[in-house]
Amino acid sequence: MVNKKRVVACAALLALLPIAASAATLTIPAGTQINVTLDNTINSSTAQVGDGFTAHVQAPLPDPSLAGAVISGQVVQVQRAGQGTKPAIGLQFNTIQLYDGTQAPIEGYLVSAQQRNQQKSGARVVATTLGGMLVGNAIGKTVFGSASTMGSWLGALSGFLIGQNYQANIQIPQNAPMVVQLNQNLSIRRQAGY
8 A cells, every 4th residue: 555655756746857857948039039239349450260158148138047148159250440441350159158148159140339439530531631632642643743733632532532431430338238039949047946
């Protein structure tokens, strides 16, 4: 009789195991957007491929378990601003860590980020304008003769246009809001007791 009660009790416990196991795994479906704020500034003029970053998950939360979670990632692309070259920063999201220390891999992409375009350098525009004027003056005097100022004007205009065409770098400042969209389901196996 005692053995029969033990068998029934063991069978009941075994029947509850799948329920307990499913309660310990958090799954957030692919396509879900997660709001985060960046913990450090990322700038296209100074960032290097492989630089790490972290971002804290913010409300509205897709699941209450994500309160206080931190997403870690790295810079995977940097295009510095240049003459006619638009700047770009590519980010990869690698890991999410919940408040209780549980970690899981995350695959997502950046949907939006509050970024700032840095100011164009007025000194660069002035320098290219003056440089263009000096080169234009030398060419103008050679081609048109010593009394002509045509070369100076054309050179200054060319230098100004070159300076204006130089693109400004971008930065994603510290505490900037960003939105990460999941590429695939995020499954997090919770630590026991949470």
